[in-house]
Amino acid sequence: EAEGVRGEPSGTLRLNAPITWGKRMLVPILARLVERHPKLAVDVAFTDRYVDLIHEGFDAAVRVGTLRDSSLVARPFAQQALVVVAGKRYVAAHGKPASPVALAKHRCLVFRMPSTGRPRAWEFVVDGTPTSMVPATAVTMNDGEALVVAAAENLGLAQVPEYMAEDGLRSGALVEVLKPFRPPPLPVALVYPSSRQVTPRLRVLVEALTGEKRRR
DSSP states (O other): OTTOTTSOOOEEEEEEEOHHHIIIIIHHHHHHHHHHOTTEEEEEEEOSSOOOTTTTTOSEEEEESSOOOTTEEEEEEEEEOEEEEEEHHHHHHHOOOSSGGGGGGSOEEEEBOTTTSSBOOEEEEETTEEEEEOOOEEEEESOHHHHHHHHHTTSOEEEEEHHHHHHHHHHTSEEEEOGGGOOOOEEEEEEEETTSOOOHHHHHHHHHHHHHHHHO
């Protein structure tokens, strides 16, 4: 801990990140970071619940969406778009909804929020106005990747982060619907307590993430 604010990054960097985003997006960045700084160790907890950074002993966390806690410093570095997708056979059998209101006639696959246990509302922009709604739910799951698989298996429609669905969209296993009603992308930020000194190990992580932002 006596390494100083400008010292060589060393010790253990304890992080929290959303499960799927963390595995797909954060792990490659951390691999390059540790390769550049061999004295640095990382300890990552992947969970979709909001952790208490101070009480649970985390240096920082990756958060998606609007920051709720004003005591945290937020360093935005990416965005997360939401898309509504379905399998090709489902679309062939049931057609595409023309608007969010038409979801009432479709089978919808909904994500259960780990923090509340409630279904996550679907987000849209209708006539220029942000709108949220919980569609009539046929299937509820607490894992986004499982929802993508269910949609690809023609079980129904799912609203998921675009990066989860990009492989299926690219291969043609998934079809995007309601694209004109896409909501604005959500900010992705690294957050850490404002009361803590920015250590060298946290500083190099911030630099790595903002560097990824510049390359996009």
